[in-house]
Amino acid sequence: MPDDVDEHIGARIARFRKQRGLLQQGLAMRANISKSLISKVECGQKPASAALVAACARALNVTTSDLLGQPFIEELxxxxxxxxxxxxxxGMENWDVPHDQEIPPRPISLIRVDVQRLLVQRREADYMPMARDLPAVIDELVHAIHTTAGEEQRQGYECLANAFRCIFTLSWNFGYIDLATVALDRIALAAPRADEPGLAAMHAYLRAQTILSSGRYEVGMLVIDQALRDLGGAQMRRSEDLSALRGSLHLRAAVIAGRAKDADSADARLADARGIAQASGELPSYGLTWGLPNVGVHAVAIACELGQWDQAIEISKSVRIPRDWSRSRAGHHWMDLGRAYFWANRPEKALDCLVRARRIAPQQTRYHPTVRETVLAMKRRERVRSSALAQYAEWIGI
Incomplete structure (x- = not known):
């Protein structure tokens, strides 16, 4: 059955804490968090920030997915x-052993068209057709790289790395963190054979995302900075790719700093990214959503990481999202803003933002823990039953 309305993240923390035989003070000491904050999160008076979830997961020896309640199996x-x-x-079980198939694979140029379509679906958060087509594309690519050589084979590995990237996004958003980790390892294996420095940088970008969930912020920053150094001497096939990758890595570093509650470092990294975006303009390189609007939505997200709800709302007023922008990125922005409006005691605006997220990227929104937690908190606090909120809660499965 779907989670009970009371089974929010704080309630799960309390449940695992009691299973471990810990008092709130004991968990607070292990997680290096104040007992007062633990108490308020467990009873739903304060939001469970991503940093707090990571710290409690380490202290309780569970995964962040356990505390987030992912994957939401019944809804899936x-x-x-x-x-x-x-x-x-x-399909992920094999990528390095040649298939015993009599039918030759299509030319890489034709398979690349399918991979580009998958990457577009990834950016648009159109996950169902992407998930349906990925296994066959991977099988064909594995067959292709073992029956080609030279530039054809190199492009095959590049396509394979991008297919694994799609699997990473799909798995991460649906809460299958183990599968996302396998996809990340596959990217690391395929990227060097693709002889494409940008794929190595993309691997670092995604790796830092997984590190964020474990709370090892210093490791994540080291990974990002090493990738930036490597890009400094890289020969890119397209010079504009370098700007998009460097800027995106700085944004990931800014999020890490925000998660670590280091506002000064977060601001410095945002400034670095903003300077790059002002010089480069909007770029679609490597399927990234890169440009000044993305710097703006990251500034909103980082203010939320710092618990600066009013500031997040204020920053959002200057963010202008283009009409043809990535649906996954735009949807995430409205989720963040919905959370900010709720904790700033403006629940009507919060629901408006969540409705916009649903309209833009429904599959991503339905399965995102931020949305679920915000709706659960809104239901607990509502004084007069709202049919709009009830309908939205039913849509996400609570």
Whole structure:
């Protein structure tokens, strides 16, 4: 059954804490968090920040997914999305052993068209068709790299790395963190054979995302800075790719700093990214959403990481999202802003933002922990039953 309305992140922290035989003070000492904050989070008076979730997960020896309640199995089954995960798992079991197939693969140029379509679906958060097509594309690419050589084979590895990137996004957003980790390892194996420095930088960008969830912020920053140094001497096939990758890495570093509550470092990294974006303009390199609007939405997200809800709302007023922008990025922005409006005691605006996120990127929104936690908190605090909120809660499965 879907989680009970009371089973928010704080309630899960309390449940695991009691299973471990810990008092709130004991968990606070292990997680290096104040007992007062633990108490308020467990009873839903304060939001469970990503940093707090990571710290409590380490202290309780569980995964962040355990505390987030992911994956939301019943909801995935309802949408029949769980049926699409197992074929991907099977497809990920082999990438380095040649297939015994009599039918030759298509030319890499034709397979590349399919991979580019998958990357567009990834940016648009159109996950169902992407999940359906990924296993067959990976099988064909694995067959291709073992039956080609030279530039054809190099491009095959590049396509394979990008297919694994799609799997990373899909797995991460649906809460299958183990599968996302496998996809990350596959990118690391395929990227060097693709002889494409940008893929190595992309691997670092994604790796830092997984490190964020474990709370090892210093490691994440080291990974980002090493990738930036490597890009400094890289020969890119397109010079504009360098700007998009460098800027995106600085944004990831800014998020890490925000998660670590280092506002000064976060501001410095945002300034670095903003300077790059002002010089480069909007760029679609490596499927990234790069440009000044992305710097703006990251500034909003970082203010939320710091618990600066009013500031996040104020920053958002100067953010102008282009009409043709990435749906996944735009949807995430409205989720963040919805959370900010709720904790700034403006629940009507919060729901408006969540409705916009649903309209822009429904599959991403339905399965995102931020949305779930915000809606749970809104339901606990509502004094007069709202049919709009009830309908939205039913849509996400609570």
């Amino acid at each position: 089954r309802r949408d029949r999305l769980d049926d699409l995960i197992q074929p991907i798992r099977v």
